[in-house]
Amino acid sequence: MYVNGKFVPENQPVISVFDHGFLYGDGVFEGIRAYNGRVFKLREHVDRLFDSAKAIDLDIGMSKEAMEEAILETLRKNNFKDAYIRPIVSRGNGDLGLDPLKCDKANVFIVAKTMSSLYDTMELKAITVGVRRNAPDALSPNIKSLNYLNNILAKIEANAKGGQEAIFLDHNGFVAEGSGDNIFIIKNGVVYTPPTINNLKGITRATAIELLEKNKIPTRVENISLFDVYTADEIFVTGTAAEAAAVVWVDGRTIGAGKTGPVTALMLKEFEKITSTTGTEIYTAKKAPARAASAKPAAKTAAAKPAAKTAAKPAAKAPAAKTAAKPAAKAPAAKTAAKAPAKKPAAKPAAKKPAARK
Numbered sequence: 001m002y003v004n005g006k007f008v009p010e011n012q013p014v015i016s017v018f019d020h021g022f023l024y025g026d027g028v029f030e031g032i033r034a035y036n037g038r039v040f041k042l043r044e045h046v047d048r049l050f051d052s053a054k055a056i057d058l059d060i061g062m063s064k065e066a067m068e069e070a071i072l073e074t075l076r077k078n079n080f081k082d083a084y085i086r087p088i089v090s091r092g093n094g095d096l097g098l099d100p101l102k103c104d105k106a107n108v109f110i111v112a113k114t115m116s117s118l119y120d121t122m123e124l125k126a127i128t129v130g131v132r133r134n135a136p137d138a139l140s141p142n143i144k145s146l147n148y149l150n151n152i153l154a155k156i157e158a159n160a161k162g163g164q165e166a167i168f169l170d171h172n173g174f175v176a177e178g179s180g181d182n183i184f185i186i187k188n189g190v191v192y193t194p195p196t197i198n199n200l201k202g203i204t205r206a207t208a209i210e211l212l213e214k215n216k217i218p219t220r221v222e223n224i225s226l227f228d229v230y231t232a233d234e235i236f237v238t239g240t241a242a243e244a245a246a247v248v249w250v251d252g253r254t255i256g257a258g259k260t261g262p263v264t265a266l267m268l269k270e271f272e273k274i275t276s277t278t279g280t281e282i283y284t285a286k287k288a289p290a291r292a293a294s295a296k297p298a299a300k301t302a303a304a305k306p307a308a309k310t311a312a313k314p315a316a317k318a319p320a321a322k323t324a325a326k327p328a329a330k331a332p333a334a335k336t337a338a339k340a341p342a343k344k345p346a347a348k349p350a351a352k353k354p355a356a357r358k
């Protein structure tokens with residue numbers, strides 16, 4: 001694995017107990033997949049890592065290009081063609097106080113592992129959990145931070161109630177996302193997904209919207225209520241680790257026909273096609289393609305913090321593809337914030353997952 005510019009065996013201890021990522025969850029991370037010798041949406045993931053860092057005023061101390069290259073090199077060192085990659089950037093080593101000014105520079109780790117699909121099944125049971133998604137004015141769900149306790153509490157609750165995945169509501173009672181994936185519902189041939197104010201700006205979510213639109217399936221980004229979930233014809237979730245999976249049962253209600261529906265099936269097929277044929281090549285690419293003209297690094301706001309030595313000028317990035325831009329076509333009838341009562345999960349066994357894809 002990559003640790004602050006060096007490659008070390010993964011069983012080697014690399015982190016101090018004074019690291020603020022460890023002590024406080026003060027840091028950011030990404031989850032990225034490589035398929036068939038290519039890293040899927042590498043640039044988008046690195047952009048999101050840097051955006052998460054910017055949002056918590058964390059100087060990663062290296063350029064986006066250097067981060068991309070470090071990710072590719074980590075895969076090369078492991079001889080991986082298919083892998084799950086986890087860049088982690090913590091505030092760095094400080095003292096037992098939480099003040100980030102005591103941390104002189106970020107620690108950067110990149111871990112790569114082989115990993116098949118996250119779930120044992122491609123037809124999930126989901127539970128609407130009582131714990132609410134972090135409010136954007138407390139800890140924005142757009143920040144992929146090292147503090148995933150909100151998500152873990154949701155997972156614990158879903159596990160306890162017999163679901164493979166949780167459905168989070170936000171504080172207004174609108175559907176937000178899963179514990180580690182974005183959610184889509186399909187009704188009368190139209191696909192709906194919530195705006196990203198209450199969920200992570202998922203890169204697979206953006207890909208799914210593109211794929212659906214390419215296939216002339218109308219997609220709408222708008223608030224979704226539990227009523228919309230329970231009465232959907234189909235539901236699927238998307239995420240780098242989860243990839244894409246149907247949700248066929250929620251809080252005791254069978255969704256649609258109780259199996260992967262036609263829109264979800266098309267999405268899964270298209271997703272498999274795009275992940276196996278596109279991405280940044282690991283072994284043949286000399287370098288990641290250049291980014292748009294460089295911009296000066298953002299001025300540090302934490303005044304007393306020493307500047308990171310390696311802070312290379314981060315390149316200005318091309319504007320992110322707009323994925324959630326579609327204006328909401330209708331105001332949803334979502335009035336209720338009611339949590340679904342915990343019920344015994346249906347006895348019906350979930351469909352077996354096909355063999356690991358690659």
Ligand SMILES: Cc1ncc(COP(=O)(O)O)c(C=O)c1O
Nearest residue numbers: 180181182200202203204239240
């Ligand atoms: C909370 C949460 N929502 C959604 C996602 C899906 O995002 P992506 O498709 O970029 O992996 C993830 C995974 O990164 C996540 O942790």
